[in-house]
Amino acid sequence: MNDLRGDAERSARFAGRAIIVTGAASGIGRACALRLASEGADIVAVDLDAAGLTALVDEIAATGRLCERLEGSVVDLGLMDAAIERAVTRFGRLDGLVNNAGIGGPMGRFDRSTPDDFDQMIAVNLRSVWYGTKAARAPMIASGGGSILNVSSMAGLVPNRHHSLYGMTKAAVISLTHHAAMDYAGDGIRVNALCPGPVETPIFEQMRSNLGDDAFESARRQLIRRTLLGRFGQAAEQAAAAAFLLSSEASFITGIALPVDGGWSISDGQTATRPSAPD
Structure with missing residues (x-):
């Protein structure tokens, strides 16, 4: 059955919905929060960056939607409990969760990572996602179902040299x-993962301090060469895919890991060539 929606209907597809976004102050998380609010959602935004949260709240207010802010680290599992409580008490429900907060972590050979590196990456990139997904179940059932989106990475699909801890998580x-997704299907809750490719976000910029300017620029050029579409993606492009997966338009989709990577994960490493104009 075709469901060809016009712009007006699509712009309200989250009307009356409450969605939590972690790592919401910048990058993909910020783009997701703004996109969801523009389509009618009220947002609970979680991040360490107080100034970024303040700016986000103001920008969402300009769309006519509401945004509750919670400042803190997702390593503190109580922060997710507080975010869920805020959604339920302020908006009366919880319909969606975007587990986006994450860190790039150290780069280097596999054997050079330390137990402290390992523990930090697990705490931020995995343990917080596990807990958020677990804690959101009951309030989503009370709201009649919901959708959870966990932000993974192309590095979760294809190994990235010298980025083992990040890729592992x-x-x-x-x-x-x-x-x-298997356990929650009977609850009316869909769970999917988004796998962004090369996107210019704060996590990617962390590589500059890890590698140094010259090595960073070389790595950036290599990523572009490998990406079939020949460019970095934009955070807004990731948010568009996230909004689709969270929406009722994806009502028969659960348990997928969707690459939004410009073809990076299927590339053979050859530089993309553009067809010449016909004679």
Whole structure:
């Protein structure tokens, strides 16, 4: 059955919905919060960045929607409990969750990572996603169902040299998504993962301090060469895919890991060529 919706209907597809977004002050999380609000959702925004949250609240207010802010680290599992409580008490329900908060972590050979590196990456990139997905179940059931989106990465699908801890946690997020989707299907809750490719976000910029300017620019050029569409993606493009997966338009989709990577994950490493104009 075709469901060809006009812009006006699509712009209200989250009307009356309450959605939590972690890592909401910048990058993909910010783009998701703004996109969802523009389509009618009220947002609970979670992040460490107080100034970024303040700016986000103001921008969402300009759309006519509401945004509650919670400042803190997702390593503190109580922060997710507080976010859920805020959604339920302020908006009366919880319909969606975007587990987006994450860190890039250290880069280097596999054997050079430390137990402290390992513990931090697990705490931020995996444990928080596990807990958010777990804690959201009951309030979503009370709201009649819902949708959870866990932000993984292309690095969770294809190994990235010298980025083992990051890739490991992002691969685990995909497995977590699969298992939660199986267990939550009977509750009317869909669980999917988004796998962004190269996008210019604060996490990607962390590589500059890890690698140095020259190595960073070289890595950036290599990523572009490998990406079939020949460019970095934009956070807004990730948010568009996220909004689709969270919406009722994706009502028969659960348990997938969707690459939004410009073809990076299927590339053979050859530089993309553009067809010449016909004679």
